Each structure stands twice: as C-alpha cells, then as structure tokens.
Amino acid sequence: MAKLWAGRTDGTTDQLADDFNSSIRFDHKLYRHDITGSMAHAAMLGAQGIITKDEAAQLIDGLQGVLDDLESGALTFDMTCEDIHMFVEQVLTERLGAVGKKLHTARSRNDQVALDLRMYLRDEVAEIITLTEELLEAITAQAEIGKAAILPGYTHLQRAQPITFGHHLMAYAMMLLRDRDRLADCRRRMNCSPIGCCALAGTTYPTDRRFEAAQLGFDDICRNSLDGVSDRDFCVELLSDLSILMMHLSRFSEEVILWSSWEFKFIELSDAFTTGSSIMPQKKNPDMAELVRGKTGRVYGDLMAALTMLKGLPLAYNKDMQEDKEGVFDAVETVKMCLQVFTGMIATMRLCTDNMRRAAQTGFINATDLADWMVAHGLPFRDAYKISGQLVARCIADGLVLETLPLSVYREYSELFDESVFEAIDLDACVERRISEGGTSVSSVEAQITYVKEMLAI
Numbered sequence: 001m002a003k004l005w006a007g008r009t010d011g012t013t014d015q016l017a018d019d020f021n022s023s024i025r026f027d028h029k030l031y032r033h034d035i036t037g038s039m040a041h042a043a044m045l046g047a048q049g050i051i052t053k054d055e056a057a058q059l060i061d062g063l064q065g066v067l068d069d070l071e072s073g074a075l076t077f078d079m080t081c082e083d084i085h086m087f088v089e090q091v092l093t094e095r096l097g098a099v100g101k102k103l104h105t106a107r108s109r110n111d112q113v114a115l116d117l118r119m120y121l122r123d124e125v126a127e128i129i130t131l132t133e134e135l136l137e138a139i140t141a142q143a144e145i146g147k148a149a150i151l152p153g154y155t156h157l158q159r160a161q162p163i164t165f166g167h168h169l170m171a172y173a174m175m176l177l178r179d180r181d182r183l184a185d186c187r188r189r190m191n192c193s194p195i196g197c198c199a200l201a202g203t204t205y206p207t208d209r210r211f212e213a214a215q216l217g218f219d220d221i222c223r224n225s226l227d228g229v230s231d232r233d234f235c236v237e238l239l240s241d242l243s244i245l246m247m248h249l250s251r252f253s254e255e256v257i258l259w260s261s262w263e264f265k266f267i268e269l270s271d272a273f274t275t276g277s278s279i280m281p282q283k284k285n286p287d288m289a290e291l292v293r294g295k296t297g298r299v300y301g302d303l304m305a306a307l308t309m310l311k312g313l314p315l316a317y318n319k320d321m322q323e324d325k326e327g328v329f330d331a332v333e334t335v336k337m338c339l340q341v342f343t344g345m346i347a348t349m350r351l352c353t354d355n356m357r358r359a360a361q362t363g364f365i366n367a368t369d370l371a372d373w374m375v376a377h378g379l380p381f382r383d384a385y386k387i388s389g390q391l392v393a394r395c396i397a398d399g400l401v402l403e404t405l406p407l408s409v410y411r412e413y414s415e416l417f418d419e420s421v422f423e424a425i426d427l428d429a430c431v432e433r434r435i436s437e438g439g440t441s442v443s444s445v446e447a448q449i450t451y452v453k454e455m456l457a458i
C-alpha cells in the first residue's frame, strides 16, 4: 500500500519490513485517545488561524465520525496500516478529502504518540487506583472480622510472638495504601502534555501548546521539545510502581498459599476462587494466589524491558521506542486482572480461627512475655531472657507448654515466680498488652483500620 509518508521514497516497502515495522496490531488500543488528541489539535489550529475555523470544524466532525464508527463496529482497524495514527488520518482523508490532509500540520507522530500514550495510561492508572482501593476495602473488612483472632506471628517462618489476624492483614493494607499513593503521584507527573513538541525541535507555526494541553485535561506542558518526544519516564515509573504493587500481592499470595495448606489451615478459600485437581479428588488448590505470584515475574520483565530499551538511546525519538507499548499494556492488563481476582479471593475467604489459636498455643510464643514479667519483677532483661529460655527447654523435655508447667518448676529457676505469671503469659493478655501504636492489640488494630478507612475516605 502507498504510504502517507511516500515522498522522498516511493513508499513501496518489502512486505516483511512492513509487518516488522507496523504497530497497529497493539497500538490500536490508543484509538480513542488518538482521536480525542487530534480533535484538540484541530481546534487549536483553527483558534490560531493556522487553518480556517470551518476546516477545524470539518476535521472535528470527521474525527467524531471515525470515533463513533469504531465504537459501533461500523469501521474496523485496517491491520495493513503502519500504526493507529496513520490509520485514523487515512480514514479521515478518505472521508473528508483535502481537508483531512491538514490535520497533521504543526505536529509529528513523535509528539502524537507520546500524547496518546500519556492519555491512555493516565486513564488506566486511575482505574488501577480504584481497583487497589477495592482490594483495600476487602482487606479491612476481613481485618475487622479477624481483629481478635490470635495466631502466631512469625520471623524466619518460626513462631515468634502472638498477634491477631487483623494485625497481619493490616500490614498488607499499609503496603497497598503506599502503592495507591505512588500511583497517584505517578499519574500527576505523567499528566504533562508533549503535543506541540512536533518532531523534535518545536515548530514555526504560531501554535498554542497550552490551549491543547488545557483542552485535554493536562496540568502542564513538557518544557523541552527534545525531552517531550523522547521521555518515557512515565512508562518506567508506572512499571516500577506496578512491580512494587505486584511484589506486595505476590508476598500476600505466598501467605494465602501457606495458610490454606493442611499444615496451617488458617483460612479456607471459597470454592469460587480455587480449583480442583484432574487426578486427586481431595484437592482444592489456591491457583489464583499462585498465578498472581507467577505473574509478578512477568510485570518485572516488562519493567526490565523498558529500562533496557531506553538505556542507550540518543535524543530524540528512535523507533526502538515503539517497543514501549506492549510491555506497559501487558503490565497494566496483568495488574488489573490480578487485583480483581485477589479482591474476590480475599473477600470470600473464611477464617479458621480455632486452627490459628491452636497454632498459637504451641511454639512458646509467649516466652518474651515471660521474660518481660521477670523484668517487671526486678530482673535485668538478659537474665530474664536466659531463664525464660531455660524454662522453654524444660517444657520441651517434659512435653509441656509454659501455661501447663507447674509453678513449683518455675520456682526451681527463680524465687520470683508466683501465680500471677500465668496471667502474664495468657495469649489473649499477651496480645492485649501490645497497645503501642501500630501494635497487635485489638484497639491498636482498630486504630489502623480507622486510619486506612480515612485514607480511603470510606
């Protein structure tokens, strides 16, 4: 097919080169933003007298027609076109004749594609923010349910100290809140208009970049035209933020997988978010969590690909940059799916609080509290720590736990012990005493839930 850019060359290219060069099979996703951007461009050209007001009106009408027909399905993408920008311009020119050819005055595909991608991604980021907030709501609802459910808190995956399930869940809420804020910040920096940078050097036409930026809802314009057309920081930044978000979901997934194993059984996932085995009838697999964990690698890969693609590029636009889109689209789609599935999985899981408590009753997770009791009765912490350790060893030897070890045995290790030690090592008391801000007591967890709700304004 003859190219719109035929001129210096006759525009006939090898079929293989055409296919290799073409990006319409993935950048057609940008059609709505491309057309909206072009409407603002036509309006600016008209307002500045670069084309007549009537021509601008014809272009805007024509573009609206292309948009409507694409939305209704009356018009389909021509996959032999080089990219979405060429496709829209080609259809417009077919429909309007000579006026259609005026649209591309005072712009280049270099600033056009940068504009489209920023507009597309700022909408997607807004959607991802909403989905993150929905997950946060599901987490806080479950945290409310499990705010007094005691289970072991772990370090090194060894039982460490008693905590509540609500406390554990709210740790993830804090991570996701940071993710939400990082995304909002990324969107703010992304919302800067490159249109009018043209190919690289700006233009001789009396354009008004700020008019176009304002029409399209941008907060600012890119201040250097070379940077405007070659900056893909907004892609890298978004991919970084999405990678961090996925890292959080992946860690959470790992715990969901552990918790739903028979060894833990702290939670039961709903049938709707698990799968069976084709051979083992007893199986109920946490596939959703495993897939989220698996897809995390893919989003990291998208980030690495973008960073690597950009690292050796001289200014300004280089065709390498066409490779920005598939990775960022893939990451956006992946994260949106993961967030939705994750929210469903968390909202429908059932807490097995008896199993949590049973696990908390073994493992001597009140040994720190035992040491603290001795400190409160005058012993230096190091001595108390040692005696507590010796008592744990004694329990293991006698097949007992600290709660069932007789007071007479305690007193073999220190004269200080009396009956009140048993109140101090009671699991509920251990949790309830941890009232420090951010701690695991029910009131501290309630404060965390309130904080997150405030941040979400729900």
Ligand code: ARG
Residues within 6 Å of the ligand: 023, 027, 082, 083, 109, 110, 113, 317, 319, 321, 322, 323
């Ligand atoms: N399809 C191209 C891309 O995605 C559009 C920009 C083309 N610019 C150019 N000078 N060939 O990057």
